[in-house]
Amino acid sequence: xxxxxxAVQPLPRGTLAGRVGRRAVDWVPALVVLVLVLVFxxxxxxxxxxxxxxxxxxxxxxxxxxxxxxxxLSAGWFTFQEALGGFAIGSGxxxxxxxxxxxxxxxxxxxxxxxIAGSAIPIIxxxxxxNAWFSxxxxxxxxxxxxxxxxxxxxxxxxxxxxxxxxxxxELMHSYAAGEIETFRRVRIPTAxxxxxxxxxxxxxxxxxxxxxxxxxxxxxxxLGVLIxxxxxxxxxxxxxxxxxxxxxxxxxxxxxxxxxxxLTLRWTPSTAQ
Amino acid sequence: MSVVEITGLGKTFGAGTxxxxxxxxxxxxxxxxSLIGPSGCGKSTLLRIIGDLIAPSAGKVLVNxxxxxxxxxxxxxxxxxxxxxxYDWRTVARNISLPLELSRWNRRRRAERVGEMLELVELTGxxxxxxxxxxxxxxxxxxxxxxxxxxxxxxxxxxxxxxxDEMTRERLNLELLRIWEASGSTIVFVTHSIAEAVFLSTRVxxxxxxxxxxxxxIPIDLPQPRTAATREEPRFFELVTQVREALHxxxxxxxxxxxxxxxERPT
Numbered sequence: 379x380x381x382x383x384x385a386v387q388p389l390p391r392g393t394l395a396g397r398v399g400r401r402a403v404d405w406v407p408a409l410v411v412l413v414l415v416l417v418f419x420x421x422x423x424x425x426x427x428x429x430x431x432x433x434x435x436x437x438x439x440x441x442x443x444x445x446x447x448x449x450x451l452s453a454g455w456f457t458f459q460e461a462l463g464g465f466a467i468g469s470g471x472x473x474x475x476x477x478x479x480x481x482x483x484x485x486x487x488x489x490x491x492x493x494i495a496g497s498a499i500p501i502i503x504x505x506x507x508x509n510a511w512f513s514x515x516x517x518x519x520x521x522x523x524x525x526x527x528x529x530x531x532x533x534x535x536x537x538x539x540x541x542x543x544x545x546x547x548x549e550l551m552h553s554y555a556a557g558e559i560e561t562f563r564r565v566r567i568p569t570a571x572x573x574x575x576x577x578x579x580x581x582x583x584x585x586x587x588x589x590x591x592x593x594x595x596x597x598x599x600x601x602l603g604v605l606i607x608x609x610x611x612x613x614x615x616x617x618x619x620x621x622x623x624x625x626x627x628x629x630x631x632x633x634x635x636x637x638x639x640x641x642l643t644l645r646w647t648p649s650t651a652q
Numbered sequence: 653m654s655v656v657e658i659t660g661l662g663k664t665f666g667a668g669t670x671x672x673x674x675x676x677x678x679x680x681x682x683x684x685x686s687l688i689g690p691s692g693c694g695k696s697t698l699l700r701i702i703g704d705l706i707a708p709s710a711g712k713v714l715v716n717x718x719x720x721x722x723x724x725x726x727x728x729x730x731x732x733x734x735x736x737x738x739y740d741w742r743t744v745a746r747n748i749s750l751p752l753e754l755s756r757w758n759r760r761r762r763a764e765r766v767g768e769m770l771e772l773v774e775l776t777g778x779x780x781x782x783x784x785x786x787x788x789x790x791x792x793x794x795x796x797x798x799x800x801x802x803x804x805x806x807x808x809x810x811x812x813x814x815x816x817d818e819m820t821r822e823r824l825n826l827e828l829l830r831i832w833e834a835s836g837s838t839i840v841f842v843t844h845s846i847a848e849a850v851f852l853s854t855r856v857x858x859x860x861x862x863x864x865x866x867x868x869x870i871p872i873d874l875p876q877p878r879t880a881a882t883r884e885e886p887r888f889f890e891l892v893t894q895v896r897e898a899l900h901x902x903x904x905x906x907x908x909x910x911x912x913x914x915x916e917r918p919t
Contacts, residue, residue: 546737549705554754555725564750568741646741646782 434616443620450605454624457589457602460517461632464524465585469532469578471525476536480566481558486537497530501588505595514596524588528581535577539570572647575640582636586629602628653717654678655806655838656702661711663697663864670863671697675711677857677866679840681805684832686841686849686856688895694864695842696810702840703731703808716805727755729806730799734814736791738783738798745770745779748798755802769797772831789820793827800835809841813848822880825851829878846899850874850891851883858898868898 416436422428423435434442443450475493479486505523512519543566551561593603606621661675671694679685687695700706702713704720715723723729730751738747748769749762757765770776773793783791792812799807813821825848832839843849849856850872858868872891874882882888 544735544737546733546735547739549700550731550733550737552705553703553724553729553731554727554751556754560754565739568739571741644741646743647784 432615434619438616439619439623442616443623446617446620450602450620450624453600453602453605453621454628456598456600457520457593457625458586458628458632460520460589460592460601461524461585461628463517464521464588465528465581465632467521468525468528468585469581472529472532472577473536473574476533476540477562479537480540481562493530493533496526499526501527501591505592508592509595509597515598517598520589520592520597520601523592524585527584527588531580531584532574532577535573536570539573540566542573543569572644575636575644578636579633579640582632583629586625586632590625654714655681655683655716656840657714657717658698658702659711661698661701661713662709663694663701663706664709672701672708673863673865675864675866677869679838681838682836684839684841684852684854686843686853687859688843688846688849688856689859689864689899690861691844692864693859693861695859697864698859699808699810699840699842703729723806727751727802728804729808730802730804731808732792732795732799732810732812734811736783736788736795738791738794740783743780743782744775744786744794747783747794748801750798751802765801769801772800772834773797773827787820788816789824792816792824796828796831800831800837803835805838807835807837807839809839811842811844814843821845821848822883826878826880828852833877846892846895847883850888850895851878856895858895860899867901870895870898 419433420435420437423433475489479489501523504526508519508522512522540562547565547569548561551565556564590603590606593601594607597604602621602625606618606625609615609617609621656677656679658675658677661672662670663672664670675698677685687698689695697706701708702715702720704713704724713720716726716728718726718728739750742750745763745766748766749757752762752765766779767776770779773796775790775793775797778786778790783794786794796812813824816824828839829852841849841852851874853872856870856872857866858870859865860867870891874885874887874891
């Protein structure tokens with residue numbers, strides 16, 4: 379046949395440096411926005427005579443972060459561990475739950491309404507209860523809150539992925555007389571993976587928020603939420619802002635870690651292969 | 653023993669729609685039989701019943717002398733759909749080896765067979781490409797290689813070239829005839845293209861709708877092997893005309909239309 383290798387799109391190639399360079403160029407607009415916002419913030423406080431303790435300048439926050447870095451980072455790490463635990467428990471349960479529901483539809487029909495109702499739990503109201511159940515100073519109480527937050531998006535997306543398989547894909551497996559487990563393993567789960575990763579990225583950020591919200595209702599003195607809460611209560615706003623900054627950094631790092639695993643796992647899709 | 657033997661076959665869908673009625677068809681070894689007919693005549697349904705992907709309501713189907721279900725469990729047939737149904741997360745080589753994995757072939761034997769199959773469909777060198785990196789015609793060749801990888805006696809094809817452009821389709825028609833020669837398999841081929849059915853087949857089963865039935869079976873006596881020149885032979889055109897007329901005859905709607913035009917014609 380005449381169509382040679384030129385007729386198809388080449389496999390993604392290019393040096394590592396070249397790829398990093400291209401990626402860096404993609405980030406330029408976002409970086410410009412960040413710098414503009416910081417400059418505006420810094421200057422407007424001086425120009426409009428805003429009280430410095432209410433809205434400290436970015437440079438002040440950065441200095442506070444640097445002088446308190448040991449305390450802040452260790453608090454961030456502590457809270458991150460809670461978030462990670464909650465993320466693992468919530469997402470893990472959600473995936474198992476979705477697998478069960480995709481396999482036994484009638485069972486699913488019985489449980490789905492409660493899963494949806496569960497997502498309506500106001501997490502703020504839930505936090506003190508979890509603290510009461512698991513002791514306010516334990517990591518477990520914060521993990522429980524993070525897990526509840528992670529569960530729903532992961533559950534819904536996984537279920538959607540598992541059930542959005544093309545009918546002909548299933549017919550093909552049927553023509554090979556493949557069993558249910560084979561079909562799940564070789565068709566349904568790979569089809570669901572992009573959906574699952576999208577949900578895990580959302581859940582990673584939610585887990586960090588969940589852990590911090592939990593800590594607002596009591597927690598170890600070494601926790602980020604407790605630190606932010608106590609500093610704002612005593613009008614130490616630049617310390618509170620530095621704490622918020624650390625929470626964001628851990629949240630973003632968590633998100634990027636999940637995105638990296640996604641990129642390594644979903645090598646086959648056009649969007650991640652390039 | 654026929655490869656496919658269909659007797660008194662009928663299929664009624666839930667609400668009482670009769671999709672197929674009174675189907676009788678025997679397909680011998682090494683035959684290439686096309687099922688042709690307008691949309692809604694049940695040709696795809698018939699193919700799926702042969703493959704035991706749909707259960708019939710009446711009659712019976714034997715494949716290699718066994719029930720259709722037993723034949724499916726024994727992996728006696730390979731199937732190709734209009735959509736190539738390649739798994740995006742598998743490379744070309746791993747898509748072709750999927751049925752071999754399910755049959756528990758070891759790695760070495762699988763690699764060997766995948767190499768042979770890539771050669772057969774002329775895709776050597778593309779084994780580590782992903783489906784999205786291939787053209788539609790190439791994807792369909794991977795799908796054919798996958799269907800033939802475990803050397804089934806029967807190949808079922810449901811409008812495999814229906815989504816391709818005319819030029820690619822004609823090229824793949826030739827390709828398919830070569831593969832049919834080389835593999836020695838029996839093929840049941842669903843299409844709605846008259847020229848494609850005549851060019852490829854040893855017999856064309858013409859189907860008509862409401863209820864779906866086989867209204868005519870036309871033997872195609874064009875000499876083998878067929879080449880691009882076959883399409884230009886007078887006998888090819890005669891057979892195309894014959895199939896076309898059989899198709900129109902089979903359709904009630906067309907017959908009524910023909911009658912009403914005749915009535916309007918001034919005498």
